[in-house]
Structures are given as C-alpha cells and as structure tokens.
Amino acid sequence: VTNSATASAPGKIIILGEHFVVHGSLAISAAINKRATVSVSATSEGDAIISSRGNSSRLQMDDGRFRAVKAVLKESFRELNLPGKGLKIEIESEIPPGSGLGSSAAVCVATAGALLRHFDRKVDRESVSRLANRGEASVHGNPSGVDVATSLNGGTILFEKTSGVSEIKADPTIEFLVVFTGLERNTSDLVQKVSKVKENFPSYFSNLSESISKACVLGKKALETGDLETLGALMNLTQTSLSWIGTSNSSIESLIEKINKIGHCHGSKLTGAGGGGSVIALPEITNAKKIASEISKEYPDAFLTNIRQEGLRIEQ
Numbered sequence: 501v502t503n504s505a506t507a508s509a510p511g512k513i514i515i516l517g518e519h520f521v522v523h524g525s526l527a528i529s530a531a532i533n534k535r536a537t538v539s540v541s542a543t544s545e546g547d548a549i550i551s552s553r554g555n556s557s558r559l560q561m562d563d564g565r566f567r568a569v570k571a572v573l574k575e576s577f578r579e580l581n582l583p584g585k586g587l588k589i590e591i592e593s594e595i596p597p598g599s600g601l602g603s604s605a606a607v608c609v610a611t612a613g614a615l616l617r618h619f620d621r622k623v624d625r626e627s628v629s630r631l632a633n634r635g636e637a638s639v640h641g642n643p644s645g646v647d648v649a650t651s652l653n654g655g656t657i658l659f660e661k662t663s664g665v666s667e668i669k670a671d672p673t674i675e676f677l678v679v680f681t682g683l684e685r686n687t688s689d690l691v692q693k694v695s696k697v698k699e700n701f702p703s704y705f706s707n708l709s710e711s712i713s714k715a716c717v718l719g720k721k722a723l724e725t726g727d728l729e730t731l732g733a734l735m736n737l738t739q740t741s742l743s744w745i746g747t748s749n750s751s752i753e754s755l756i757e758k759i760n761k762i763g764h765c766h767g768s769k770l771t772g773a774g775g776g777g778s779v780i781a782l783p784e785i786t787n788a789k790k791i792a793s794e795i796s797k798e799y800p801d802a803f804l805t806n807i808r809q810e811g812l813r814i815e816q
C-alpha cells in the first residue's frame with residue numbers, strides 16, 4: 501500500500517456514432533485536453549470518504565452523491581478483497597459534469613487507476629476498464645463502453661461494443677472546437693428514448709445504424725489523411741440522424757446555427773448523449789483560433805482541442 505496514489509484521465513468527444521453505438525454500430529471518439537484527477541490516500545477515519553470541490557460523502561451513505569465513484573469503489577473492494585475503510589478519495593475535474601464530455605467516465609477511470617496503484621495492484625487496461633464500466637453502468641443503465649474506452653486509451657479510436665477499440669492515427673493538425681450549450685442532460689433518459697425509437701421503427705433504425713457505421717469507416721480514413729471536408733460532411737450527415745432519433749434540441753440547433761453563421765467550419769454536430777450537452781465543430785485549421793474566440797463571446801467555456809491526448813496516466 502502506498503501513502504497516496506494519484507491518477508488522471510481525459511474527457512472525450514464522440515466524433516461520429518453516439519447512440520447508435522449502444523445498438524452495435526461503429527463510433528469514432530477522441531480524448532480531449534480536459535482531465536479528471538483522482539487521489540487516493542489513507543485516513544484514520546473509519547469509512548471511505550469521497551470529496552470534490554467542497555462536497556463530500558461517505559461510501560456507505562446513500563445520499564445520491566458520487567454514485568459512479570461509489571460503484572467503482574465497492575466493486576474494487578470486492579474484487580481485490582479489501583476492507584474498503586480508512587480511505588480518502590479526492591476528485592478534481594476540469595470536465596464540466598452533464599456537458600456530454602465524458603466527465604463521469606474520466607472520473608471512474610482515474611479512480612480505478614489510483615485505487616489499483618494505491619493497493620500495489622497491476623494497473624492493466626482490462627482491470628481498469630472493468631472497474632470503471634461498473635461505475636458507468638450504475639449511472640446509466642446500458643452504456644456501450646465507448647466513454648470509458650476513450651478515456652482509458654486516449655487518442656482517437658474506432659469503437660465497437662463487442663470488438664472494442666482500434667486506434668486511429670489522426671492527422672496531428674486536426675483540432676475540434678468544443679462548445680457546451682450550458683444545458684445539462686441525463687444520458688440514461690436519452691439512451692432510453694432512442695431505444696423506444698428503435699422499437700417503433702426497427703427497419704428505419706437499422707438502416708440508419710448501418711449508414712452510421714459506413715460513415716465511421718469513411719471518417720476514419722478522413723481523419724488519417726486530414727480530409728477535413730469529408731469529415732465535416734459526415735458530421736453534418738450524422739447530426740441529421742441524431743436529430744431524427746430525438747437527441748437534438750433547440751439549444752443544440754441554435755448553437756449550430758451560430759457556428760454556421762460565423763462560417764469557416766467544415767461541419768458541426770452534437771457530441772455525446774445530446775439533449776443539451778456539447779456541440780463539436782471542425783474549424784478550418786487556419787481560422788480555428790478566430791472562430792473559437794468569436795463563439796467564446798457568447799459561450800465563454802468554448803475551447804479547442806487536438807485529438808492526440810494521453811489516456812489514463814498514473815501521476816504518482
């Protein structure tokens with residue numbers, strides 16, 4: 501057992517394929533330049549205590565706080581055969597919760613990494629992924645696993661629920677603009693809503709799923725070759741499908757309209773669960789900073805990120 505262990509993990513954007521990925525299609529996602537950091541240390545207090553930005557909660561307390569982290573902790577203690585007492589878990593995150601940028605997955609991945617490190621266990625991908633996905637499943641019933649896979653792996657990935665991760669060597673000059681609508685959303689509700697659409701329109705839904713997978717195959721190539729025009733067109737195309745299955749809304753669409761008005765972007769779409777959350781746009785490389793500063797006037801948290809960020813990192 502170490503005195504204390506710290507790990508960090510990035511948030512993510514889904515470039516193509518959210519929601520459909522839950523039902524078996526391909527998706528492309530990437531780690532972003534905002535991270536969650538989790539420290540685990542011993543304390544003389546009895547229970548395990550979780551804290552973040554002045555909020556704290558005990559592991560055994562059912563107060564609705566830190567649900568995902570608690571699930572990761574409980575599963576870790578069970579798997580590693582540990583008493584799970586006298587621990588302090590401190591969370592610091594740059595990823596706004598409810599923004600569709602994978603904050604809960606990043607916190608779960610960093611927690612699993614720091615815990616394994618603290619107890620001198622091997623921090624291997626399989627263990628971290630299993631533990632972190634426990635946390636994700638506790639907050640949203642039917643996760644595809646794409647958020648955890650992206651945060652853990654880092655970089656840009658092609659993801660499929662059953663076959664998992666394959667890395668994409670994205671052109672290093674590519675940058676995405678990420679803008680939070682300011683409207684927090686609930687992933688679980690949106691995933692359920694989409695399942696209803698699938699139930700009511702099975703053949704239409706399966707056609708769409710198939711075309712999303714095809715878009716991902718083309719998108720992978722466009723990312724590797726830096727073909728932003730094609731990538732942007734694919735983003736616009738999938739936004740239409742996401743809107744049809746009911747995951748877009750007026751806060752997303754008016755933001756997309758504003759981005760279109762500014763111009764100099766190859767494409768834009770919601771990212772993640774939708775229903776609010778964040779929008780991503782693919783700016784022309786030479787105009788990226790200008791567009792970001794323009795949109796920041798109304799959305800001060802807008803930021804640019806490349807898509808070659810590091811995944812889980814053990815900090816100490």
Ligand code: MEV
Nearest residue numbers: 518519643644645772773
């Ligand atoms: C959320 O980031 C992505 C969704 O596709 C849900 C999932 O894959 O678990 C909406």
